[in-house]
Amino acid sequence: MQLSAAPYEERLTAPRSWWLISLLAGVSLALIVLPLGTLPMLGGLAVGSAAAAVVVSAYGSARIRVVGGLLIAGEARIPVTALGEVEVLDAEEARAWRTHRADPRCFMLLRAYVPGAVRVEITDPEDPTPYAFLSTREPERLAEALRAAKTAA
Missing domain, CATH: 1.10.287 (Helix Hairpins)
Known part of the structure; x- marks a missing residue:
């Protein structure tokens, strides 16, 4: 196999x-x-x-993967079926979402040396986490992979 x-x-x-x-x-x-x-x-x-x-x-060993119907970000494993909208953030928007706009309940895989990020809404009613903030060097590519995985699920 x-x-x-x-x-x-x-x-x-x-x-x-x-x-x-x-x-x-x-x-x-x-x-x-x-x-x-x-x-x-x-x-x-x-x-x-x-x-x-x-x-x-x-x-620097933190990884983000989209594989097998899961978003794996650091220690978090989130089924793509529990994900909502994916928002690509530029450097300025990412700074705002990790500072004054941040929700203390959100999941953050934050690396300050990576300027780009995505904000992924978490729609699971059992999960109190409103969204995941993920630092990424390729936010458009990650957003596309998440959208494709949600479509395939």
């Missing part, structure tokens, strides 16, 4: 500059332990850089 490819899949990887920052975090820790000697300094560089790299990698 062959599995079909996902109509939409995106990983919200952290920007390259964040990897440089993780190296600088290691340098900072190395400078902090420098008075203790050369070996502690090298250990601080290695441990600080590795710890910061793990944090950057974990934060």
Whole structure:
């Protein structure tokens, strides 16, 4: 049995500059332990850089997928049948929906370094979540994949 490819899949990887920052975090820790000697300094560089790299990698591992009648966004798994209207947001609208227009009950997969987003209404009467806000680098493509999955369901 062959599995079909996902109509939409995106990983919200952290920007390259964040990897440089993780190296600088290691340098900072190395400078902090420098008075203790050369070996502690090298250990601080290695441990600080590795710890910061793990944090950057974990934060940038969030995925959004539309597959098998589900919208999978981070830890959330929402059937496409429970989704309503999909609104594509540009950078300015996305900023408004993640700040002053945000509903505290909404689900957010927010990455501030990704300017675009979609807002997907959740129509399930059992779910108190009014909508899902999803940061995405390709909002039009995600919206189209959601619409196609809803039509197919």
